[in-house]
Amino acid sequence: MDRFQDSLNDYHSICLRAAAERRGISAQYATASYGPLQPGPVRWLNFSVSGREYLYCTGMLLMKGADPWGRLGRHVNEKAGVLIRDKHRAKAFLAERGFSVPAGRVFRRRDVADALRAFDDFSGPICVKPNTGAKGEAVTAVIHDRARYEAAVKNVAADHKKILVEQSVRGELIRFFYVRPAVAAVKLSRPASVVGDGASSAADLIAAKNALRDRRKVPGHSNIVVDDVVIDFLAVQGRSLQDVPAAGERVFLRGTSNGATGADSLSCRERLHPSYIDVIGAACSAVPGLNVTAADVVIRDPTVPAAPDNYWILELNRNPGLTPYHFPWGGESQDVSGAILDMLRQSPPDLS
Amino acid sequence: MSVPTPVDRETLLNWLKAHLAAISGGRSEDVDDDHPLSRYDLDSVDAVQTALDVETAFGFPLHPDTFLHDDATVGALADALFSAAATATG
Numbered sequence: 001m002d003r004f005q006d007s008l009n010d011y012h013s014i015c016l017r018a019a020a021e022r023r024g025i026s027a028q029y030a031t032a033s034y035g036p037l038q039p040g041p042v043r044w045l046n047f048s049v050s051g052r053e054y055l056y057c058t059g060m061l062l063m064k065g066a067d068p069w070g071r072l073g074r075h076v077n078e079k080a081g082v083l084i085r086d087k088h089r090a091k092a093f094l095a096e097r098g099f100s101v102p103a104g105r106v107f108r109r110r111d112v113a114d115a116l117r118a119f120d121d122f123s124g125p126i127c128v129k130p131n132t133g134a135k136g137e138a139v140t141a142v143i144h145d146r147a148r149y150e151a152a153v154k155n156v157a158a159d160h161k162k163i164l165v166e167q168s169v170r171g172e173l174i175r176f177f178y179v180r181p182a183v184a185a186v187k188l189s190r191p192a193s194v195v196g197d198g199a200s201s202a203a204d205l206i207a208a209k210n211a212l213r214d215r216r217k218v219p220g221h222s223n224i225v226v227d228d229v230v231i232d233f234l235a236v237q238g239r240s241l242q243d244v245p246a247a248g249e250r251v252f253l254r255g256t257s258n259g260a261t262g263a264d265s266l267s268c269r270e271r272l273h274p275s276y277i278d279v280i281g282a283a284c285s286a287v288p289g290l291n292v293t294a295a296d297v298v299i300r301d302p303t304v305p306a307a308p309d310n311y312w313i314l315e316l317n318r319n320p321g322l323t324p325y326h327f328p329w330g331g332e333s334q335d336v337s338g339a340i341l342d343m344l345r346q347s348p349p350d351l352s
Numbered sequence: 353m354s355v356p357t358p359v360d361r362e363t364l365l366n367w368l369k370a371h372l373a374a375i376s377g378g379r380s381e382d383v384d385d386d387h388p389l390s391r392y393d394l395d396s397v398d399a400v401q402t403a404l405d406v407e408t409a410f411g412f413p414l415h416p417d418t419f420l421h422d423d424a425t426v427g428a429l430a431d432a433l434f435s436a437a438a439t440a441t442g
Contacts, residue, residue: 069415082404086397108376108393132395161393 003028010058011219012322013045019337020047023345030055035071044072049344059319061292061340063351074351077318079289084316087131088164090287091313099283100308102298104166106131109157118165119149125170127255128152131162134317140229141255142168142236169312171300173257174268176277177325177336178284179343180291183277185325185334186269189296192224192253192262196245202234203241206253220323224262229254257296265324267331268302275306283313291349292340294320358441359410365430367409371402372426385427394419406433412440 006014006029013029020027027047032055034042044055046064053064055073062073075081084090091101107115119126126149129139138159140152156163177185194205203226210223224230226241230253234240237251245251257263280295296314304310325334343349369383376392394402399416406414414436418429 068413082397082400085400089397110376110391110393132397161395 003030005029007043010043011327012059013056014219015322015326016056016337016340017045017047019335019341022338023341025049025341032072035067035069049341050348052344052348054344059317059321061319063349075318076291076349076351077289077293078351080287080291080316081289081318083287084290084293084318085132087129087315088162090316093287094283094313097283097286099279099286100312102127102167102169102312102314104164107163107165109161109163112153112157112163115153115157115163115165116150119146122165122167125168127166127168128156129164129166130156130160131164133160134319136254136256136258136261139256142170144236148232148236167312168255169298169300169314171298171311172268172302173314174272174276174297174299174302176280176284176295176297177320177334177339178281178290178293178295179336179339180347180349181281181285183281183284184339185336186267186272186277187325187328187331187334188266188268189257189259189324190264190266191255191257192230193250193264194224194245194253196247196249196251198247199244201242201244202239202251202253205245205251206241218329219327220259220265220321221327221329222260222262224253259321259324264329265327267328267334272299272302273305276302276311279306279311280313284316287316289349290316291343292320293317357411359434359437361430361434364410364433364437365427368426368430368433371405375402383426385425385430387426388422389419389424389426389429390422396420410437412437 017027025047027045030044030046031042032044044057046055055062055064061076063076064073067074083093088104088106095101105118126143127141128143138156143149143152153163173189175187175189176183194202194209196205206224206226213221213223233254254261259265276299280297284290284293284295294317297311298314299311301310322337325336370380372383372392373380375398399419402419403414403416418432
């Protein structure tokens with residue numbers, strides 16, 4: 001693979017390279033280890049803006065140059081890294097500044113017994129996830145019963161050192177792509193779902209949707225995998241794969257909203273009250289050193305103005321993907337890659 | 353960056369025990385030299401924070417991965433910190 005050839009394994013880099021090309025910025029691929037003790041990722045998009053050299057791979061943007069720990073460069077969110085990688089800490093930081101977040105607690109694996117007892121502290125549905133996880137891994141949302149809760153806690157503890165237990169908030173998950181100093185794009189992340197036709201079973205509807213996925217080949221949209229999580233999620237709703245949903249009825253298959261778990265990305269600015277753009281922009285701007293992120297926010301009713309009981313910030317992503325904004329399942333494309341390049345040109349972040 | 357100052361192993365060991373106790377919600381006197389780091393469930397965020405805290409407290413840089421070797425004991429980690437401190441202060 002040469003230095004000009006895109007890889008379909010990293011469509012985010014393809015989006016950024018195309019945006020760079022539109023701006024007359026030369027970008028090539030280079031192979032390198034991230035750092036002495038972190039061998040991957042290995043293939044980077046390399047480009048220069050306003051005399052500074054950058055490297056990009058699957059959501060991670062580095063400013064090339066001297067790094068105290070011997071890595072290829074400094075992360076664009078270097079100074080915010082410790083805060084935003086810790087989901088619980090990030091939410092506490094935002095709550096202290098008046099932004100709305102779900103109530104929750106974090107437990108170390110050694111304190112798993114305390115985590116299991118915390119079930120009784122919640123009056124409504126619970127979400128259990130790793131405190132530093134990504135892409136929806138090991139996330140169990142909308143837990144109502146103790147057995148599912150215990151299984152979810154043990155599932156996280158098996159592979160992660162910290163377990164985050166929090167209020168499972170209900171609403172639509174909207175992802176705000178932020179490029180300092182403002183929100184550059186918004187999209188609705190709809191969990192894996194199918195719409196009934198009054199005749200087909202849920203299993204057949206999933207197969208049909210996957211066939212549509214295969215035909216349309218929209219980057220960033222994975223097929224829906226039928227696994228124990230899907231079967232369990234349906235069972236909690238009193239349903240199964242053999243059920244025949246009514247015509248027009250949408251049946252949700254997972255509680256997570258990540259593209260990797262079969263979610264749909266949809267543009268939503270036209271029905272989002274503009275106050276959310278300001279609130280989430282202010283929340284991101286409040287985090288020192290946060291320059292490029294995607295804020296995951298659950299909004300009960302996106303059409304009404306932002307209020308503490310109508311939205312909850314779930315997390316701020318350190319390495320936000322670009323592809324679903326450029327290639328939504330439905331709606332207009334949004335040029336988040338261009339917004340990043342424009343920021344690097346007009347006001348490059350101070351990462352020293 | 354702070355200027356590194358000479359520091360002895362005992363000081364580093366005591367600091368490390370207090371730090372592990374603080375982040376894991378225990379008591380410093382319960383942290384034993386022979387305990388493996390795995391006992392304290394440090395993740396990558398803790399590792400970065402601990403490296404930054406070492407630099408703030410003693411003035412020498414340390415790679416965060418130093419704190420991700422689960423099999424290393426608290427005593428061995430104090431040795432590693434002492435070695436890094438000695439290198440930094442010449």
